[in-house]
Amino acid sequence: MKPIMLRTPPRAAPVAAAVCGLVALMALLAPWIAPHDPFAVDPLNAYAPFSGTHPLGTDDLGRDLLSRLVYGARTSLAGPLVVVIAAGTLGTGLAVSAAWFGGWFDNLVSRALDVLFAFPGLVLAITVAALFGTGFVTPVVALSLAFVPVIARVMRAAAMRERNLPYIEALRVQGFSSLHICLRHLLPNLAPLLMVQAAIGFGYAMIDLASISFLGLGLQPPAADWGLMIANGQPSILAGFPQQSLIAAVAVVITVVAFTAVAERLAVRFGGDVR
Amino acid sequence: MNTPLLEVRDLRKQFKDFVAVDGVSFTVPAGGSLAVVGESGSGKTTCARIVTGLEKATSGTVLLDGAATLDRRRRASFVQMVFQDPYLSLDRRQTVSDCLGEVLAHHDREMDRRSRAARIDELLDLVGLDRKLGESLPRHLSGGQRQRVAIARALAPNPKLLVLDEAVAALDVSIQAQILNLLVDARAATGVAYLFITHDLSVVRHVCEDVVVMCRGKVVESGLVAEVLEAPAAAYTQRLVASVPRPGWVPSRAVSRG
Amino acid sequence: MTAPLLEFDGLRVSLGERPILRDVTLSVHAGEAVGLVGESGSGKSMTVKSVVRLLPGGSTVDGSVRFGGIDVGSLGPADLRRFRSRDVAMVFQDPRATVNPVRTIGDFLTEVLRDQGVGRAEATRRAAGSLAEVGVDDVRRRLSQRPYELSGGLLQRVVIAAALLTEPKLILADEPTTALDVTTQEEVVAILNEQRRQRSAALLFITHDLELAAAVCDRIAVMYAGEIVEILPADRLHDDARHPYTKALLGSRPGTVPPGERLRTVPGTPQSALTAPAGCVFADRCPVVESACRDLHPPMLSVGSGFAACHLLSEEVR
Ligand SMILES: Nc1ncnc2c1ncn2[C@@H]1O[C@H](COP(=O)(O)OP(=O)(O)O)[C@@H](O)[C@H]1O
Ligand SMILES: Nc1ncnc2c1ncn2[C@@H]1O[C@H](COP(=O)(O)OP(=O)(O)O)[C@@H](O)[C@H]1O
Ligand SMILES: [Mg+2]
Ligand SMILES: [Mg+2]
Numbered sequence: 006m007k008p009i010m011l012r013t014p015p016r017a018a019p020v021a022a023a024v025c026g027l028v029a030l031m032a033l034l035a036p037w038i039a040p041h042d043p044f045a046v047d048p049l050n051a052y053a054p055f056s057g058t059h060p061l062g063t064d065d066l067g068r069d070l071l072s073r074l075v076y077g078a079r080t081s082l083a084g085p086l087v088v089v090i091a092a093g094t095l096g097t098g099l100a101v102s103a104a105w106f107g108g109w110f111d112n113l114v115s116r117a118l119d120v121l122f123a124f125p126g127l128v129l130a131i132t133v134a135a136l137f138g139t140g141f142v143t144p145v146v147a148l149s150l151a152f153v154p155v156i157a158r159v160m161r162a163a164a165m166r167e168r169n170l171p172y173i174e175a176l177r178v179q180g181f182s183s184l185h186i187c188l189r190h191l192l193p194n195l196a197p198l199l200m201v202q203a204a205i206g207f208g209y210a211m212i213d214l215a216s217i218s219f220l221g222l223g224l225q226p227p228a229a230d231w232g233l234m235i236a237n238g239q240p241s242i243l244a245g246f247p248q249q250s251l252i253a254a255v256a257v258v259i260t261v262v263a264f265t266a267v268a269e270r271l272a273v274r275f276g277g278d279v280r
Numbered sequence: 281m282n283t284p285l286l287e288v289r290d291l292r293k294q295f296k297d298f299v300a301v302d303g304v305s306f307t308v309p310a311g312g313s314l315a316v317v318g319e320s321g322s323g324k325t326t327c328a329r330i331v332t333g334l335e336k337a338t339s340g341t342v343l344l345d346g347a348a349t350l351d352r353r354r355r356a357s358f359v360q361m362v363f364q365d366p367y368l369s370l371d372r373r374q375t376v377s378d379c380l381g382e383v384l385a386h387h388d389r390e391m392d393r394r395s396r397a398a399r400i401d402e403l404l405d406l407v408g409l410d411r412k413l414g415e416s417l418p419r420h421l422s423g424g425q426r427q428r429v430a431i432a433r434a435l436a437p438n439p440k441l442l443v444l445d446e447a448v449a450a451l452d453v454s455i456q457a458q459i460l461n462l463l464v465d466a467r468a469a470t471g472v473a474y475l476f477i478t479h480d481l482s483v484v485r486h487v488c489e490d491v492v493v494m495c496r497g498k499v500v501e502s503g504l505v506a507e508v509l510e511a512p513a514a515a516y517t518q519r520l521v522a523s524v525p526r527p528g529w530v531p532s533r534a535v536s537r538g
Numbered sequence: 539m540t541a542p543l544l545e546f547d548g549l550r551v552s553l554g555e556r557p558i559l560r561d562v563t564l565s566v567h568a569g570e571a572v573g574l575v576g577e578s579g580s581g582k583s584m585t586v587k588s589v590v591r592l593l594p595g596g597s598t599v600d601g602s603v604r605f606g607g608i609d610v611g612s613l614g615p616a617d618l619r620r621f622r623s624r625d626v627a628m629v630f631q632d633p634r635a636t637v638n639p640v641r642t643i644g645d646f647l648t649e650v651l652r653d654q655g656v657g658r659a660e661a662t663r664r665a666a667g668s669l670a671e672v673g674v675d676d677v678r679r680r681l682s683q684r685p686y687e688l689s690g691g692l693l694q695r696v697v698i699a700a701a702l703l704t705e706p707k708l709i710l711a712d713e714p715t716t717a718l719d720v721t722t723q724e725e726v727v728a729i730l731n732e733q734r735r736q737r738s739a740a741l742l743f744i745t746h747d748l749e750l751a752a753a754v755c756d757r758i759a760v761m762y763a764g765e766i767v768e769i770l771p772a773d774r775l776h777d778d779a780r781h782p783y784t785k786a787l788l789g790s791r792p793g794t795v796p797p798g799e800r801l802r803t804v805p806g807t808p809q810s811a812l813t814a815p816a817g818c819v820f821a822d823r824c825p826v827v828e829s830a831c832r833d834l835h836p837p838m839l840s841v842g843s844g845f846a847a848c849h850l851l852s853e854e855v856r
Contacts, residue, residue: 455808479720505797531753532724
């Protein structure tokens, strides 16, 4: 996962952060801000154009697109969030213990990560979903696993550098336990880097999960999910009504770009600190 | 004679097939001050790391107060270390008081908040740091101030022995003088012994009584500072003494050719 | 006396609003070695960089640096390149940062000569000769080795050999031995000294070690917070130093007092041009400061065998 190089101008960062915040707020407050029930089918009103009652129109079943978009933010954000939290925790845990204990344990962990890394994350997730069934949980678990080596590699290198710094050695000379040093000193100092990794990973996870939904291996209709909306909107495009796919796609792109821009900003900000 | 604080006997350390320390022996008496000098790569730091438990010797013995093994905490309250680089030897996220407080709490669980705060102030006074700096993060301190914090942290558990690995080498001359004065004072005040690793002979003359000269992992000469540095016997020590810039010194390139 | 080879005339450098050099006036004559001594952040490296105009982007320069009577600030790109490659040579603290790690020592040494149109065989011959002169043995093998195969001391000699190859009139050496062991330092400065004397090249030698500067140089300039506060003949350093900062530096080395006694220290930490007071730069830390020192910038006065910028000396001069 190499960072998407966007060359975000510094002034765009607050805007990006605001977009991230808005999307998150939208997901949290969905029941209160959505104008309609996102699942309410109204066949007589299918493919309604933009209007006062349906600001973004309706889909092929006459469901309100704005409401579906707002509700869709929930699964579309929750998925990547779970992925980065799970992969971040597991990856950092492995990375720090490998760096700390070194020797054969480090070798073992590094080899295992290399093997896992060799599988493209998306392919892994698709395979697992195809084998173990669709839904929200399976692709998220699979993708979390796929992201572990990505995060662990970066974190291991940083933890290696950090553990050889004299301040860590000074703590060892003070007789502190490994656990104390790792939890109270090593991890907090690695946290900024982990934040950056998580923010970058969030964007990737979002695209990957949307792709999985799009392929029909993730959430199933009638769930409101951006990836699924893009997929379900396909037949309508041919019918001359591209809104559904378009709106969902734009939501994905804006969110991914915003998160990546924030990540890049964080990376620049902490760049000097993560030595 | 009573048991020395530190006795290192026939120490050997091998990294893969490279012998970094080769049969090194020395002792530090209680309250004494032993210098280890030698060029870079001669194995000084490796010895220091073995003494403080950061590294395991390939063979040989290290006796702290006559004992070969101490548990982690006992060892820590017996021997402490100050590192060369004041910029990297403090946790960048921790204020000075937190740094000292953490160490104090670790070594004395019974200690209450009030007496801990008092002890922090006492340590800050000891190393000549303004008490107001207790709330500062390392990045707001100068190199000399950071080294004072590192010394305070090392002295916090009241160790009997302090290992200083090039602890003044990275400092400017005027700051180095301040820290050397501090070290002389701290030793007088607490009775702590020093294992002083350095390549600077004038520093050795100033703070140490005994000296061990190392070259390529081996001890080539040892004895009283006054004797060894005034009348060096080993060829390497002679070269080392002769190459220190001083009034009237003329650098010569003949040394290595001979 | 002939005109100096290198002349800093009221040089001031700032980076944006931030002053870096406040007033540097110093001359180096042909064949002369001048030591520039001071603690870190005092502006020694910046002074040297301003000679070859390698200052960080956004710096503004006031005053002038003249080489052979010509203001280096007025040189066009082609002349500047010529000046950098033929008239001056630089030796830095870390030889590993100077030498391209993946190319051979031979390539490194011959690069500049080849650039000047010297043939390959001739360039190699001269490179080998130069290496031999700086005391590198087994020259043939060395030429085909790469930097990581050489120790720091040996590599620094290679850098010096390269510096001498183009027969420069001026060598700028910025802490060339700080990263080396004392025994190696002795050899390296001995070689630098011997070679530059043979070729009668001038030397601007930067170090934080007063004794080392005194041994290598003819004159010593002491720098503090972006200013030169004292200039004196190297052999008069211990007897004739007048500026309180120079005296403080001399007094703070262990060895100046009997072992175990307290060293004479100056309070506070070294300042940069940004943090130093407006009057005398040393006023905040000076043990003999007077009220005039904080407001009035002291002029450089001729005292004893040298020059010093200190108000307290004005009595003595009159
Ligand atoms: N962890 C290590 N692995 C391999 N070699 C090492 C290691 N630590 C030190 N060495 C080598 O051991 C030798 C002695 O190093 P050191 O004790 O640091 O010397 P000094 O402190 O005297 O400069 C050096 O040649 C160094 O490269
Ligand atoms: N690239 C740079 N950008 C900003 N400030 C700099 C830069 N290089 C040096 N300085 C500042 O200029 C002053 C003088 O630096 P320098 O000439 O390197 O000092 P010295 O070589 O005497 O240690 C210092 O205060 C330093 O912080
Ligand atoms: Mg060392
Ligand atoms: Mg410098």
